[in-house]
Amino acid sequence: MEDLTEIRWHGRGGQGAVTAAKLVAEAALKQDKYFQASPEYGPERMGAPIQAFTRICPEPILIHCAVTNPDIVVVLDPTLLSVVNVTDGLVENGALVINTDMSPAEVRQANNIEGYKIVTVDASKIAVESIGRAIPNTPMLGAVLKATGIMDLEKVAEHIRSSFGKKFSQEIIDGNVEALTRAYQEARSE
Amino acid sequence: MSKTVALTGNLACAHAMRQINPDVVAAYPITPQTTIVEEFSTFVANGQVDTEYVTVESEHSAMSACVGASAAGSRVITATSSQGLALMWEILYIASALRLPIVMHNVNRTLAGPINIHCDHQDSMGARDSGWIQIHCENAQEAYDTTIQAIRIAEDSRVSLPVLVCLDGFIISHAIDRLDMLDDPEVKKFVGEFEPRVTMLDPEEPITVGPFDGLHGQFFEFRRAQELATLGSLPVIEEVGKEYGAVSGRPYGLIEEYKLDDAEIAILVLGSTAGTTRVVVDDLRADGVKAGLLKIRSFRPFPIKQITDALSGVKAVAVLDRSLSPGAIGAPVFQEVRSALYDSESRVPIINFIYGLGGRDVSMAHLKEAFDVLSDIVKTGQVKQTINYLGLRE
Amino acid sequence: MSWDIKNLKNWKVGDHPPGALIPTGGNAVEYKTGGWRSEKPRWIEEKCTHCMICWVFCPDTSIEVKESKMLGIDYDHCKGCGICAAECPSDAIEMEEEEK
Incomplete structure (x- = not known):
């Protein structure tokens, strides 16, 4: 359990926070890791701030308590920074991965954030350019991989190709893989 | 396959x-x-x-x-x-x-x-x-x-x-x-x-x-x-x-014991909290505390013999109930376990922790708190309070 | 399946088939409800037009009929409710006190 990684996702209903949490879990399966992924338990409302949680571990995960001290916090919507205390419970050397066009230094200054590793990427722009829609979850996943190294980028891309294949067109799949890879490359950290 | x-x-x-x-x-x-x-x-x-x-x-x-x-x-x-x-x-x-x-x-x-x-x-x-x-x-x-x-x-x-x-x-x-x-x-x-x-x-x-x-x-x-x-x-x-x-490759029984063989204190619980308790048991064991877990899988029928046998060696036990029975002596699982132990030779001290109602999270710290109360009972030989509430603001 | 209930009142735990099941069908006829009567219907054959209205209204199945002809009343099961007498358009059924 020492190698347990806990992630908290902040988004707004409809931005794909729950899907992202799921995607990480399913990708973890492909790499023979153990995982848990769960939405914040409550009614889902389009636009309202929501949370989702992912746990990843090389060993079986036995605990079923809430994620209160995440190692990584992912913010899918920068406007949430002024609405939700996103660093709540974040461990001391934890990482904050934010969808924004600002640099980590600018985010730190604008929101008075001290400590933590801050990773930023303009995931909405990447999503629009690669997928054609402003759903930032896949590129944010790329940034998370960059920030944490919890999983191999190419293996996650493979998972997207195989699992999206049932539901989506080739164009959408390619767009998602491109968004993932681009965000991985463009993510800035401090 | x-x-x-x-x-x-x-x-x-x-x-x-x-x-x-x-x-x-x-x-x-x-x-x-x-x-x-x-x-x-x-x-x-x-x-x-x-x-x-x-x-x-x-x-x-x-x-x-x-x-x-x-x-x-x-x-x-x-x-x-x-x-x-x-x-x-x-x-x-x-x-x-x-x-x-x-x-x-x-x-x-x-x-x-x-x-x-x-x-x-x-x-x-x-x-x-x-x-x-x-x-x-x-x-x-x-x-x-x-x-x-x-x-x-x-x-x-x-x-x-x-x-x-x-x-x-x-x-x-x-x-x-x-x-x-x-x-x-x-x-x-x-x-x-x-x-x-x-x-x-x-x-x-x-x-x-x-x-x-x-x-x-x-x-x-x-x-x-x-x-x-x-x-x-x-x-x-x-x-x-x-x-x-x-x-x-996954056998099942009426109950499941975890590190109970030489345990001095034990938590008895049903459902997902058993998983969290395992990890707390491991943590306590690492600190030299002889903690154990008894998970009940079959609540009806209630496996009286298996439970009393499993608890025969412990010195204090806490039953965790994710429900409340207003006006009763503790919650349902506690009532039954205590009743079963009444006839056992060891008559181990037993307390109830009511927890997690309406989705209230039960953290590892909460479970540690419950084990600490048990350790105290073993040390002092006294049960201060039989019915307790875990994670309740009062 | 055999179904002998002569000694039913002394049956012990496990004597009855599981699930309160009765391993036969249509056994309500074995339960005689005629003893519930305080008044009994009397059929006046001469007035009867065999219109079958009593047969339709009887809440039990106590009007005995064969080939569209009224034959009489099944006193083993008739509970004496009097609906047949009230509904008969020909006054061919009259209620009278049960002989004790």
């Missing part, structure tokens, strides 16, 4: 249902229903199962339809949760009295009010005297495995009783977890063909189902016979759990 998958607890149950391929599923499809029957309905629509899927207008009707279908000789499964189980109440008693081997998932969620949709065990604890076998699951894997075993337990000629498979609402039901699934033919072989004890629809051998007993006075004898059948399911649950282990 098994397959490792990523599924929510609900979907794990739905897939077990698909592999069992029941004759009839009757369910109320709207809140508080869960995605178990929603997912199963897609299997029906896709032609992956041969099930007659009956959507009804309430849970009362759902259980009534299940009773009718089961009495007619069908293999029947359904699912419910919370207020849905409450609305089934009177028909739960009919199903068990008629000795119909219906299998039902209950996604454990509280009963309002105030309105709350989150996890606790107050729904199924209310159904504890309804004559249903009640098995609690720790995680999605157990929910999947127990669904398959429940068919065999319910339909065993020594039992012939309905089985409630309980999984913690949201914590297990809505969380994606890693689990191993058996292959479809393996499940088919394990559950076998259903051979109904009786069938209402045989014109060659007409029968009367659900007669009136107001005048001849057999009711008392029936209820006792039902109790005997419930107690008689104890070895069946063990046998089926063992046989399932031979097929899957």
Whole structure:
């Protein structure tokens, strides 16, 4: 359990926070890791701030308590920074991965954030350019991989190709893989 | 051959249902229903199962339809949760009295009010005297495995009783977890063909189902016979759990002990909290504290002997209840465990922690707190407070 | 299946088939409800037009009929409710006190 990684996702209903949490879990399966992924338990409302949680571990995960001290916090919507205390419970050397066009230094200054590793990427722009829609979850996943190294980028891309294949067109799949890879490359950290 | 998958607890149950391929599923499809029957309905629509899927207008009707279908000789499964189980109440008693081997998932969620949709065990604890076998699951894997075993337990000629498979609402039901699934033919072989004890629809051998007993006075004898059948399911649950282990590599029993052999203090709990407790036990063991866990899988029938034997060596035990019984001496699981221990030689000190109502999180720190109270009892030899509340603001 | 209930009142736990099941059908006829009567219907054959209204209204099945002809009343099961007498358009059924 020492190698347990806990992630908290902040988004707004409809931005794909729950899907992202799921995607990480399913990708973890492909790499023979153990995982848990769960939405914040409550009614889902389009636009309202929501949370989702992912746990990843090389060993079986036995605990079923809430994620209160995440190692990584992912913010899918920068406007949430002024609405939700996103660093709540974040461990001391934890990482904050934010969808924004600002640099980590600018985010730190604008929101008075001290400590933590801050990773930023303009995931909405990447999503629009690669997928054609402003759903930032896949590129944010790329940034998370960059920030944490919890999983191999190419293996996650493979998972997207195989699992999206049932539901989506080739164009959408390619767009998602491109968004993932681009965000991985463009993510800035401090 | 098994397959490792990523599924929510609900979907794990739905897939077990698909592999069992029941004759009839009757369910109320709207809140508080869960995605178990929603997912199963897609299997029906896709032609992956041969099930007659009956959507009804309430849970009362759902259980009534299940009773009718089961009495007619069908293999029947359904699912419910919370207020849905409450609305089934009177028909739960009919199903068990008629000795119909219906299998039902209950996604454990509280009963309002105030309105709350989150996890606790107050729904199924209310159904504890309804004559249903009640098995609690720790995680999605157990929910999947127990669904398959429940068919065999319910339909065993020594039992012939309905089985409630309980999984913690949201914590297990809505969380994606890693689990191993058996292959479809393996499940088919394990559950076998259903051979109904009786069938209402045989014109060659007409029968009367659900007669009136107001005048001849057999009711008392029936209820006792039902109790005997419930107690008689104890070895069946063990046998089926063992046989399932031979097929899957995951054997099951009535209870599960974790580091209890040399334990001085122990927590007894049902459901998902058992998992969290294991890790707390490990942490305490690393600090030299002899802590252990006793998980109850079968709450009905209540495995008295197994529990008293398992606890015979400990010096203090805490029972964790995710429900509350206003005006009683502690919550239901505590009442039974304490009652069982009354007749045991050791008469170990026992306290109750009521926790997690309405989805209140139970953290590792909370469980550590409970173990600390037990350590204190062992040290001082005194129980300061018998009924306690974990994570309550007061 | 055999079904002998002569000694029913002394049956013990486990004597009855599981699930309160009766392994035969149509056995309500064995339960005689005629003893419940305080008044009994008397059929006046001369007035009867065999219109079958009594047969339709009888809440039990106590009007005995064969080939569209009224034959009489099944006193083993008739509970003496008087509906047949009230509904008869020909006054061919009269209620009278049960002989004790």
